[in-house]
Structure formats: C-alpha cells, structure tokens
Amino acid sequence: xxxxxxxxxxxxxxxxxxxxxxxxxxxxxxxxxxxxxxxxxxxxxxxxxxxxxxxxxxxxxxxxxxxxxxxxxxxxxxxxxxxxxxxxxxxxxxxxxxxxxxxxxxxxxxxxxxxxxxxxxxxxxxxxxxxxxxxxxxxxxxxxxxxxxxxxxxxxxxxxxxxxxxxxxxxxxxxxxxxxxxxxxxxxxxxxxxxxxxxxxxxxxxxxxxxxxxxxxxxxxxxxxxxxxxxxxxxxxxxxxxxxxxxxxxxxxxxxxxxxxxxxxxxxxxxxxxxxxxxx
Numbered sequence: 001x002x003x004x005x006x007x008x009x010x011x012x013x014x015x016x017x018x019x020x021x022x023x024x025x026x027x028x029x030x031x032x033x034x035x036x037x038x039x040x041x042x043x044x045x046x047x048x049x050x051x052x053x054x055x056x057x058x059x060x061x062x063x064x065x066x067x068x069x070x071x072x073x074x075x076x077x078x079x080x081x082x083x084x085x086x087x088x089x090x091x092x093x094x095x096x097x098x099x100x101x102x103x104x105x106x107x108x109x110x111x112x113x114x115x116x117x118x119x120x121x122x123x124x125x126x127x128x129x130x131x132x133x134x135x136x137x138x139x140x141x142x143x144x145x146x147x148x149x150x151x152x153x154x155x156x157x158x159x160x161x162x163x164x165x166x167x168x169x170x171x172x173x174x175x176x177x178x179x180x181x182x183x184x185x186x187x188x189x190x191x192x193x194x195x196x197x198x199x200x201x202x203x204x205x206x207x208x209x210x211x212x213x214x215x216x217x218x219x220x221x222x223x224x225x226x227x228x229x230x231x232x233x234x235x236x237x238x239x240x241x242x243x244x245x246x247x248x249x250x251x252x253x254x255x256x257x258x259x260x261x262x263x264x265x266x267x268x269x270x271x272x273x274x275x276x277x278x279x280x
Contacts, residue, residue: 038092052109064094116150126250180207
C-alpha cells in the first residue's frame, strides 16, 4: 500500500512538535542530562489495526537523528492487547520530548484504521467502503492513508481531483441536469451527483451522471433507486451508515458506501510507550 508523501509527514510532524513546544521542553531539559540514553517499547493496550508508524519515527528523527525506531509490526497489521508494536532507542531527552506527539499521531491514525477494518469486515466484501473529506484540517493525507491501512478505499482527496455535485451546487445551478451539463463542458472526469430523493435519481440518470450518490435514503428507497439505475451508473450510498445497517446495504446491490465517521469519529487506539534507562 502506498504511504503518504514523506514531505507531508515531515510537515505535519514539524507543526505538531512546534505546537507542543518539544524543543523547549522545560521539564526534560531541566532534569535529563543530554548524554543519558534510554530505550522503550510501544505497546498495544487494546485490539487495533496499526497505522502511522513512520509518523512516530519521523517525530524522533526530527528531535534527534540518533534515535532508532524499529518496528515489530507494520502498518495494516492487526495487533492484540499486549503486542509489542515497535522498539525505540536513543537519547532519553528526545524520547521524552517526542513521546506525546508520536503517540498522538500513532493513536489517532491507528484508531481510524481500526474503525475502517471493522466496517470493512461488516461489509464482508459485498460493497466497497470509502472515506470522505470529513477529515481533521491539515491531516487529510495521513488520515486517508490510515483508511487504506484498514482496508478501505479513498474517495477524492480534495476538491481539485474529483467531481461531486452536491445539493447546494444543484440549487445554485438551477437543477441537476443544468449542473451536469456545465460539468460535461468543463472536464472529462467522471461526474458524481448527490441524490436525496428518487426524483433526484431520475434527474441524475437523465443527465447521464457516471456515479449517483444516494444520500440519506432509507433501505426501501435505496432498493428502488438501484432498480431504476439498473447498472447505468455506479451507485454509492452515504448517510446514516451503521455497522448494523452496512450488512443489509451490501446485499442491495450498490457498488460503494462512503462513511464520514471513519475519519471524523474514530476513537483513538490505546497505545502506550514504556521507557527505561538503557544501561548498555
């Protein structure tokens, strides 16, 4: 699986370290001699899917290039409570000052990967699970990577690389047909249209949409919409997606389901870093 751009990882890490004041750590700088060495282990404290190990490695590399982080598990691996994820060794000051930033990134990204794996497992191969743009500002590339670690697929990465005509676009354009017509004149990209009713589905079909997103429709409406579409467009389902519901949706014949909760509501994974003096 392709990881995030290293330049983006570096930028996120540098901003996070600056935010935390890691280079001016009052407590560590006062009590930890600069030549003191330590070692540690990242531990999974609950079942989780790992994501973000390179982010943790970059945190320590930014603070001190002598720190060595060695993964025992890899991104995308399922870890059980008590599993040792990675070893870290180097100057104690760098390990202490970078600990929280490394854990914040590792826990958040692993939480997204874990929730994604849960949803993908519930879908049981019957429907592709996609993320959305409902990501934390500045962290989209990392959070979408975490979705991939969990077995999900990425929707468009931003407004620049995919077409999605939503309800407000339709209102401003004067209708679905008008909006699609303008898009056809502007780009060769596939055109996706959000449909909030069966009437919207009919309009999207008339306009020749390539993808129709069924937004916040109930199961009966979705079944009727899929019958009307009759494979003339890719069908995506969005809104009100729960684990209990996704198995039912997978049986209705849609192609994709997009779940904003993968990134905006995933609980952080429980991971700790246990440090000790390195007396070697």
